[in-house]
Amino acid sequence: MTVLQFSTYDASRVEETWRQFVPSAALQQVDPDDFRFDWFSAEGAGFSLVRYGLRAQVRSVVEPENQLLACSVAGPGAEVWSGRSPMKCGAPWLTDGARMEARWDQAQVSGLIFDRGTAEELARRMCGDDTLRLRVLGGAPDHQAAREHWSRSIDFIAAAMIESADDELILAGVQRQALWLLLTMFPTTFRTALEQDPQSRVAPRLVRKALAYIDENAHLPITVDDIAAAVHISTRGLQYAFRRSLDTTPAQQLRRARLEGARRELLDGTQDTIAAIARRWGFAHPSRFSAAYRDQYGVLPAATARRRE
Template sequence: MTTTDQAALQTSTHMLTGADAIEQFLSNAYTSMRLRSDTDRPRLRYDRTDAGAFTLDTLEQTAAILDIRAAPLHTVAINRMATGRMQRTCGGVEQRYGPGDLYIATDPDQPYTVRWLPSELHSAALDPGLLARVAATAPGRRPAPLRFTSLDPTTPAAAAHWWDTYCYIAHTVHNPEAATPLVLGAAARLLAAVTLTTFANTALTDPTIEDRHDAHPDCLRRAIAFIDDNAHRDISAADIAAAAHVTIRTIQVAFRRHLDTTPTAHLRRVRLHHAHRDLQAADPTTTTVFAVASRWGFPNHSRFTASYHQTYGTTPSQTLRD
């Protein structure tokens, strides 16, 4: 096994041989399970990137058919088959998946069984609390917790968009320079948001009458003051709404109504301003544009440069040189 730490990020690789070793390892990594193999020495390669609120895993098992009986997972894991086949039974419903298929691994609160043929799959596991915060409308207005009503994507296009987002996040977090706390926090919320739009669920998304009524200038001023004071921290739309003493939908309506923007877009503009100031003050012999951009939550160099040029009429590299 190898392990690397980068800020809150941890990466690890494991090579396992034998049904008992694989069973014990997967039980520790996910949930209690029993495993049977049709060969004496099944093999598993397991790569994990742990970012705290989410994990990205790649699992490749060879030379065996594994039959697994597992306890409830109590987390939301989304799998995409790269090769091979998987058969999953949950809640009395059996489903089969092959190369390119995307699906939620199981209902988080139900036991499940899996027949896993030799294959490779990619998986993202999300803290249910993160999904609830991203989906939240108003505390107390929803009587039931967030629940996914289907384990399969709503459309092939939605599945393709989820996979594109996964690849973008994986590329970002595997870059040590880019994996700053602000970038990791934004990546977690992006992954949660795309999961909520890909799989049908019980989250409420439209503003209520109360949300629209509360979206007045006072709550907007409180939100802007909070953003100005905390742009250097990993804050979310939920944090901004809480600081303004309103719901997420209310603060979204307020920003759209009064500023024709969103809370997260305004936060990006404030962070862009801080990056601009840092570049003006930095020593070009010891600082790079990428380091400044990543510090302020901009891991994509081309997008940062385009936004910077549109706002300031020059490139960040020119600002740093000047």
């Protein structure tokens, strides 16, 4: 594990240092007057924790690629947003590619960063689903106490990484705990997998391959016949396998995946209309989409969209 800690008045070091951990990070505006930068980071295999204080007028952007990034920006007058959707100052947010922007005059920033492949492999082991495709379904945490929980967890993880820098076994446990925090604090496909009937996680390999194909291609105009062809079985055989293993049908699973995709867009704060999102995910009739969405999530699509306003 590598620990880095320093303080500087050199504005050029901010972006340079941050990009070592998040290559997409960009500081669009930095006022060098009254500037101070205090940095701490602990980096392990596929996983990092960063904490820094930055006193300066700053506007920053991150749009991570092949990373899972959770972050909190706390400070007087600080603002964080994604698209047109503001995030609560001081509360953590999570992205696996969605563009996040922030500005502040003085702020304390803390973050957890996972390599996407590392996170997905570990998440599969934790939930027992080796077909899991790890995705963020919403960038904001679900519960009101997230800010306090995040702060305490960051303190604990940072201390544990420093105290156990040479103990790979303990560091692996800390990494697991940090990822569990992210994947259960925010809406993710990991949490969806945990909530599934355990029977689906031990389904035959053919059924699990079909579920993975559905999740990867739900945004495309695929049919049940396409799913069957992808796993080299007849449509009738696929339907029988789903009924026997999951007590459902491939068509129902495809609809579930498309509803999940639509929900993810609504939570991400897209500027498109609900009708446009519905069409993009294969629902030609907005009224039928709304009914199916309510049956799946207990609320209408408009209620989900309002959560990000």
